[in-house]
Amino acid sequence: MLFCLEKSDSHRLIDVFEKGTRFYSQENAFHKRFVELFCTKEKFIFDCVLASTIKCLQKYQDDCKEVENQTNINQCEILIDFAWEKINIGHWKDVDVFWRKLYRIISFIKCVNLYISGGVIDAIKSCDMGLIMGAPIREELFTHEAADVISLGLSKEYTNIHVPTKRYVIPPRSLNIKEVPSINSPSLQYFMELLEPGTPFVMKNIISHWPAIKKWSPEFLRSKHGCRTVPVEIGSSYVSEHWSQKLMTLDEYISDYILSKSDSIAYLAQYELFKHITRLKEDISPLDYCAVSNSEVVTNCWFGPEGTVSPLHHDHYQNLFCQVYGYKRFIMYDRADDMHPHQHHLLKNTSQVDVESPTVTEEFPDMKEKVAWVVELGPGDVLYVPLHWWHHVRSLSVSFSVSFWWK
Amino acid sequence: AVVSTQSTGGLKVKNIAAGYWHCLALTEFDVVYAWGWNNKGQLGLSRENAMENMPVPLFEEDMEIDYISCGRSHSAFLTKDKSLYLCGWNKYKQCSEDANEDIYLDNRLKVNTPSATDVVDVVCGPWSTYFTTD
Numbered sequence: 001m002l003f004c005l006e007k008s009d010s011h012r013l014i015d016v017f018e019k020g021t022r023f024y025s026q027e028n029a030f031h032k033r034f035v036e037l038f039c040t041k042e043k044f045i046f047d048c049v050l051a052s053t054i055k056c057l058q059k060y061q062d063d064c065k066e067v068e069n070q071t072n073i074n075q076c077e078i079l080i081d082f083a084w085e086k087i088n089i090g091h092w093k094d095v096d097v098f099w100r101k102l103y104r105i106i107s108f109i110k111c112v113n114l115y116i117s118g119g120v121i122d123a124i125k126s127c128d129m130g131l132i133m134g135a136p137i138r139e140e141l142f143t144h145e146a147a148d149v150i151s152l153g154l155s156k157e158y159t160n161i162h163v164p165t166k167r168y169v170i171p172p173r174s175l176n177i178k179e180v181p182s183i184n185s186p187s188l189q190y191f192m193e194l195l196e197p198g199t200p201f202v203m204k205n206i207i208s209h210w211p212a213i214k215k216w217s218p219e220f221l222r223s224k225h226g227c228r229t230v231p232v233e234i235g236s237s238y239v240s241e242h243w244s245q246k247l248m249t250l251d252e253y254i255s256d257y258i259l260s261k262s263d264s265i266a267y268l269a270q271y272e273l274f275k276h277i278t279r280l281k282e283d284i285s286p287l288d289y290c291a292v293s294n295s296e297v298v299t300n301c302w303f304g305p306e307g308t309v310s311p312l313h314h315d316h317y318q319n320l321f322c323q324v325y326g327y328k329r330f331i332m333y334d335r336a337d338d339m340h341p342h343q344h345h346l347l348k349n350t351s352q353v354d355v356e357s358p359t360v361t362e363e364f365p366d367m368k369e370k371v372a373w374v375v376e377l378g379p380g381d382v383l384y385v386p387l388h389w390w391h392h393v394r395s396l397s398v399s400f401s402v403s404f405w406w407k
Numbered sequence: 408a409v410v411s412t413q414s415t416g417g418l419k420v421k422n423i424a425a426g427y428w429h430c431l432a433l434t435e436f437d438v439v440y441a442w443g444w445n446n447k448g449q450l451g452l453s454r455e456n457a458m459e460n461m462p463v464p465l466f467e468e469d470m471e472i473d474y475i476s477c478g479r480s481h482s483a484f485l486t487k488d489k490s491l492y493l494c495g496w497n498k499y500k501q502c503s504e505d506a507n508e509d510i511y512l513d514n515r516l517k518v519n520t521p522s523a524t525d526v527v528d529v530v531c532g533p534w535s536t537y538f539t540t541d
Contacts, residue, residue, distance in 0.1 A: 081498070
């Protein structure tokens with residue numbers, strides 16, 4: 001694997017390594033908590049590794065060549081295994097955030113040591129594990145930045161060959177279908193008026209300025225961000241027994257599940273990708289429309305092959321769903337409609353009705369009258385899904401979408 | 408999983424041991440049952456078994472287990488004829504000095520005890536194994 005960083009980026013990376021390592025070795029609140037948790041032995045290892053890393057980093061800069069430091073890496077592994085244990089015992093809600101902070105810090109330190117000994121691929125993998133499982137100390141972004149710069153060095157050239165080809169699946173004819181209206185580039189004032197009836201609508205020409213619309217393609221993501229590790233859902237539906245999650249690089253995901261036909265469906269769904277791979281934030285911009293409320297906005301990515309299906313369910317947020325690449329079809333029902341949700345407490349927001357089944361109105365006769373709001377989204381379309389509205393989503397081609405959740 | 412004598416083939420349990428994500432039960436007639444996570448081979452099963460929701464019996468009929476102990480992700484079995492078997496997480500050499508990978512059913516090893524002395528006791532720490540010989 002070819003690794004090539006421009007001088008300015010190389011300096012920036014070493015700067016992040018230095019600043020981060022020093023920050024963590026001086027972060028008093030964290031050290032105090034370490035002591036409070038009675039981990040004397042582990043804290044000793046932690047202090048030693050940090051001090052040694054600072055020394056090795058200095059040596060790397062002075063000698064201008066790789067520094068061998070397997071001992072540091074081994075010590076990091078011990079602390080990572082130790083933090084990982086604490087994170088994976090008991091209910092995730094009860095896990096002290098300290099362990100997730102420790103996990104991220106040590107993943108970063110391990111990255112530093114791996115990088116200066118020539119292990120670039122393992123270095124960025126370590127960062128990504130720290131980003132996925134760990135937590136930051138306040139607002140610091142050392143691990144994010146380190147990973148973003150390393151990924152610049154692993155960037156490859158590419159050509160866009162894949163064209164999203166639509167495979168349309170017609171909803172059952174027995175459903176009472178209504179088309180969702182679309183509006184061209186509404187003003188903020190008009191948007192607030194459109195919100196009032198509480199029904200869905202599509203806005204056109206409001207994200208055409210996003211660099212993502214022109215830039216993003218499976219080839220682009222694989223070449224520029226392929227080395228990044230992400231959590232992927234395997235299985236046709238999250239209500240199925242065989243549904244699971246797996247960590248893999250974007251390169252593996254795109255090669256095996258997006259650009260080639262696979263036996264199983266894999267979906268990078270409902271993932272705050274832009275909090276993880278911060279470089280991708282540059283290609284999108286927050287929607288002004290979300291600012292109508294003062295609430296926090298959750299930004300998720302939805303990137304998958306043709307044929308991903310999210311069964312009929314509702315969310316506890318207002319949703320502005322932006323289609324960036326490829327095509328998706330939504331079937332939606334009013335929040336007031338009884339959609340026969342599952343009884344299980346974890347699936348109370350999911351309906352038992354399969355709206356695509358040809359026998360749907362035989363199994364659930366009340367589906368004949370209920371209004372099904374149906375719309376097909378293409379690149380550049382933004383769909384407003386009102387709070388608690390039921391929606392079923394199917395990708396009609398390889399698809400990349402960004403959703404903004406707000407209240 | 409809540410385990411009753413029904414899950415251990417009607418046999419009464421005389422000893423139990425627990426790791427962080429797995430359990431062992433030693434029953435009368437010296438049969439061991441295991442359940443929980445097998446991500447490191449700690450259940451003494453092969454790589455294909457990711458986990459067992461209900462107890463499964465281990466070992467061949469002629470193996471009589473005298474004592475069991477569990478570490479965080481590894482297991483120790485001491486037989487009546489003083490042989491020690493270890494399986495599971497081996498990153499810190501909890502199970503085998505020589506092997507460089509975790510120990511599953513496929514590569515399960517008998518511990519090489521020094522000379523011909525026999526193992527009389529075994530206990531596991533979270534990331535370690537201690538045993539004494541005659």
